[in-house]
Amino acid sequence: MGYLAKLRVWRGDKSGGQLVDHSVEVSEGEVVLDIIHRLQATQAPDLAVRWNCKAGKCGSCAAEINGRPRLMCMTRMNTFAEDEEITVTPMRTFPVIKDLVTDVSFNYEKAREVPAFDPPKDLAPGEYRMAQVDVQRSQEFRKCIECFMCQNVCHVIRDHEDNKEAFSGPRFLMRIAELDMHPLDQTDRKNMAQEEHGLGMCNITKCCTEVCPEHIKITDNAIIPMKERVVDNKYDPLVWLGRTITRRKSD
Amino acid sequence: MATSLEHGTGAPARASIKEKHLRTDRWWIQPLISVVVLVSFIIYATWRAFENAYYYTEPLISPFYSPCLAQSCVDGSSSILGQPIGAWWTISPALLILIFPLGFRMTCYYYRKTYYRSFWMSPPGCAVSEPHKSYSGETKFPLIGQNIHRYFFFAGLVFNVLLTIDAILAFKNADGQWGHMSVGTLVLLANATFLWMYSLSCHSCRHAVGGRLKHFSKHPFRYKMWTGVSRLNAHHAKFAWVSLFGVALADLYVRSVASGAITNLYFF
The missing domain is CATH 1.10.1060.10 (Alpha-helical ferredoxin)
Incomplete structure (x- = not known):
């Protein structure tokens, strides 16, 4: 029951960066962090992302998804339409280190x-x-x-x-x-x-x-x-x- | 590719994203509705405050004109407070009193959120950049004046008592005899009830009844009151809107009856 999600992920560091388009497979029951990990495993091995518990209790994977601050591990993919473009950026208030990782x-x-x-x-x-x-x-x-x-x-x-x-x-x-x-x-x-x-x-x-x-x-x-x-x-x-x-x- | 943006999320060292926000939901609907409703209310209330007519028909008085404190008030419209202002006040008597409910709502923590977002766009929505280049919040004049909210809250309680008395007086008929009830009675009762709910759910009320305490265990009665007000406080936004509509509709009803546009239907 998988499908290909349209993902736009911010890639870069403090010297600059941009939103990069990706198409990533999604399976039933997955969350945004799963998709980011799949992107990292299959297409962008140098993608930086901070995560830890995958249970909404450590706060490490905080990012902005479609412009809203969210925990990536607690944002279910089924809350988006299958043809919806999903934009993932680092938190925009703190200095960026690399890709989705910020200096807090x-x-x-x-x-x-x-x-x-x-x-x-x-x-x-x-x-x-x-x-x-x-x-x-x-x-x-x-x-x-x-x-x-x-x-x-x-x-x-x-x-x-x-x-x-x-x-x-x-x-x-x-x-x-x-x-x-x-x-x-x-x-x-x-x-x-x-x-x-x-x-x-x-x-x-x-x-x-x-x-x-x-x-x-x-x-x-x-x-x-x-x-x-x-x-x-x-x-x-x-x-x-x-x-x-x-x-x-x-x- | 260094960012050329200097303000807001474009500050140096942050992720360089030129869009002011990336939200895809309709975040602007709520502030838009707030603007439409509040501007409509302000226009209606201003017109009614200056109209100086159709605010009393026995036994109903408009909440915009109660208490009616000037000698120019129409016969029978003044409450238990009488007419202490005297004859020198010749313009609309509503202008004598509206500063208190207006001040209460203007300094209300909920309305502050609403108008800072929808009128001042500070911010227009969560994670949506605001247009202002500098910001000092409520630290300077005039916004530091928001700290007098509790005084408006206490003044509002006096108004609630007076408007409750108006609702009780509405159990009379048009000839001044007790033991009757009309649609107008229900309208004034509902208005007074909504205003009480709005006032008692106020954050300053919550603080006054017990919020300032450090040891609830030493003040069991105040803790009980704080618990009750806290429950109401969770619905403060709802009461803020309902009571706003309630005041406007109560006034509109009284105006319609007083002007002869409709008849106040009596149940008994």
Whole structure:
């Protein structure tokens, strides 16, 4: 029941490249990554592609398929018409290394800028005790597989290279939210999110949520709650007054 | 073959692809629909706000004119708040109040997404390049003002209470006697209900009832409220559109009755 799919794959490196047409056999039940592997095995042995788990859990094979950020291993071929041209390109926000492989080190640099979990000084590892209701909000964000498709699709850096210094991107704003909501974390990360990680640059257009393969509600559950927390700290005089009167630092 | 593009996805060292996007689906339909619907609403609401007529016929008042706070309001149209503005306000009384629902929707997290995408094209669609050469998001004036959304939310709650009272008053008949119900009653009730759903599903509401807490276990009641609002919040976009249509249709119905174009049908 196989057929020949029309594939356009970007080939090149940072000095330049182009979309190259291929015709590749497809069998029932296959995903785009299978087809890329067949292309590599039969027609383009030098094609560079990063992959690992083939199960949507490592995030390595993130690319853009027909212009949309997708995991190649989770994009089934039967979602396309047999005569449809399928375009596969590397993620377009990060520097390209070769063909479908990009240099995602921007994300690791941003990860290092987020201060680590800061538990109470008098608690040793193993002594942490938390109520499930307190920690469950943060747990949604732990599903992140770091495919960086949310970073890739975010127009703040995708369309504005110059913003990369000031803006950490949805993945790391979510990390800050995860820690700020954590019941044992002692660091106040609200002003940090706004001033050092560019939370204010996010205009909540939700593309990060749309592309997340783990279906994490990045915008509704992480970024907007952090924006509201920043408003408490920086822009709401009534909250400031209430905190001053009650001498309350946080809840 | 070095790329000649300098902005957007054509920045140096990225894959050189000259197309602004490679999407093949109809990603432009959603922003297009948003533009058509919102522009239609703005035109209709502006016309009605300035029309200054056909907004009250006992017992129905248009949501665009409630509360009617000026002395120029037609007899019987002012709510429990009376007419504190007095006689100096001579233009449409709708203009006194519409800033609050307008501000609530303009600063709403959902509508922000919608108009940033569809009007400002920032971005027009996911993975579709935006036309702007620079971008600072909501860090500078005027967009930093989006942070006052919670104040509009609280003002919106006051309006919801007043519009609910209007819906209850619609259980009167045209002679002011209680115990009657008409199509107009249902219209105002539906409008008030949709507005409550929209307000209670608001992200600022979610934050205020419990979202700002770090320890839900210390605040079980607020956790329960946060859980309930979170459920509604998942449908915030739906409520945003339904309530927008609800307000416009409620006004259109009241206008039609008040102008004599249709008769308000009474069930009992």
